[in-house]
Amino acid sequence: MSNPGSLPESIASLPKAELHLHLEGSIQPPTVRTLTSRCGLNVSEEEIRLRYAYGNFSEFIEAFKWVTSFLREPRDYALITRDLAEYLLLQDVVYAEVTLSVGVMLLRQQRPEATFEAILRESEHFAGRGLRFNWIFDGVRQFGAEAAMQVVDAARNCASTSIVAFGIGGDELSVDTREFRSVYDAAANLGLHRLMHAGEVGGPEKIREAVELLDIERIGHGIASINDAALMDLLAERRIPLEICPTSNVRTGALALQLHRPLPAIEEHPLPQLYRHGIPVVLSTDDPAMFQTTLTEEYEHARRMGLSKPELAHLASLSFEYAFLSEAEKRALQHTPHEPTK
């Protein structure tokens, strides 16, 4: 865990919510070693750290594929859920909506029902320590609409009220947005909220399509909106949040792509511009282990981008405001007694 620097203690210790967080991107190197040894492989932590170092989006995807190839049994998912929960408690997170790559589970011919049961059982142990989870079932865009529909079917079969949303991630340049219309309608019929990764490495039109064709309620990343003033107005007017993950955007090269210049510093991230335009921003880590970041560090980055202390406190409250919870649950969670980290 690195030093959160000069983030005011009053911000660092606020109860927080994490809304854009992938379970499979949260596997710390020592846990990767446990998983690889379960598969009969002896991989050093140094090798894992090398695999977790990348300079662009496709290298990141390769690393994601590599690490998820060791997730074979429900007990493996239980282990990484425990790992993630302990990490979240260190960040004063009291609530997380965690994305599960169910599209990848199905590709590997695993049974999401058994896997999810193991995840749920493990996560429920943490309720007593002041950490609550809900879950997002995620399809992989480049696998197409039919495979995405199977993810919705899996959500139906799991029949859990803690599955709150359906989303699509992966290569946003691959399949046309409108092909997913019936998939999102099926998800909505199950009572699931609608999410999509858009405008991360794709252009602003991907965000506009997600909003206008699929009624997406929160956009994963969406930083391409800085290149389209009318879209920024639309997101602000309709109060559609962007799930902003600054370190991820630097590490995958998405920030360089959207700013049209190589190797931008994290301070050049458009978070302040988007936030001050009136677009709701929920600050997140995306894949904390794979990007070697923490939620506390993301708040420190936001501070270095120029956000004031009241603005940082407001950001923390936005992550509760735009969570898929009832108003009463949001209020209760923000006042949850939680394990203090210091």
Ligand SMILES: [Zn+2]
């Ligand atoms: Zn993501």
